[in-house]
Amino acid sequence: xxxxxxxPLETIEAWINAPVAQKxxxxxxxxxxxHDQIYGWVTNLQIIHxxxxxxxxxxxxxxxxxxxxxxxxxxxxxxxxxxxxxxxTLKVTDKEKFTTWFEARWNFLWKDLIETLDNEEKGKEKRxxxxxxxxxxxxxxxxxxxxxxx
Numbered sequence: 001x002x003x004x005x006x007x008p009l010e011t012i013e014a015w016i017n018a019p020v021a022q023k024x025x026x027x028x029x030x031x032x033x034x035h036d037q038i039y040g041w042v043t044n045l046q047i048i049h050x051x052x053x054x055x056x057x058x059x060x061x062x063x064x065x066x067x068x069x070x071x072x073x074x075x076x077x078x079x080x081x082x083x084x085x086x087x088x089t090l091k092v093t094d095k096e097k098f099t100t101w102f103e104a105r106w107n108f109l110w111k112d113l114i115e116t117l118d119n120e121e122k123g124k125e126k127r128x129x130x131x132x133x134x135x136x137x138x139x140x141x142x143x144x145x146x147x148x149x150x
Contacts, residue, residue: 004076006058010113014063014070020120022070027113029072030057035102037077042098046088052077053109 009015015026034052041047060074107114 004058004078006060006074006076008055008057009059009061010054012059012061014061015059018070020117023117023120026059026061026070026072027110027117030059030075031106031110033072033075034077034106035099037075038102039095039098042088048088049077050105051079051109052106054113 009026009030015023018026034057038049038052041049056077056079058076058078059072061070062073063070
């Protein structure tokens with residue numbers, strides 16, 4: 001088997017250090033690309049890959065050094081052995097039905113990464129709330145109003 005380019009998301013330094021919003025964009029882009037690729041295999045080759053977990057989708061991330069933004073350049077779906085790959089004699093032409101199945105499968109396989117992003121977001125919001133509270137309690141966060149006689 002030929003080694004494919006890319007790495008699992010959680011091992012890519014640029015992704016690890018990116019803001020949660022950018023991470024979510026990358027995950028959504030990956031999801032869309034994986035969906036389209038597997039749907040293409042189902043409709044054209046009559047094979048279905050069901051083991052597209054976060055370790056079986058390799059990514060190449062590019063970081064813009066000027067803005068520190070990251071973007072997904074390339075993905076590779078790997079691990080074509082059993083039980084992850086199946087042949088099918090059914091012709092799946094209804095993309096909506098495929099998408100329903102795919103969404104459920106994606107959410108199951110990527111659940112821990114999605115929960116990690118949710119927890120990162122919640123943790124950031126809690127830190128911001130604590131900071132706002134401490135600034136208000138010390139008087140630093142109070143707004144000074146000028147009194148004007150009109």
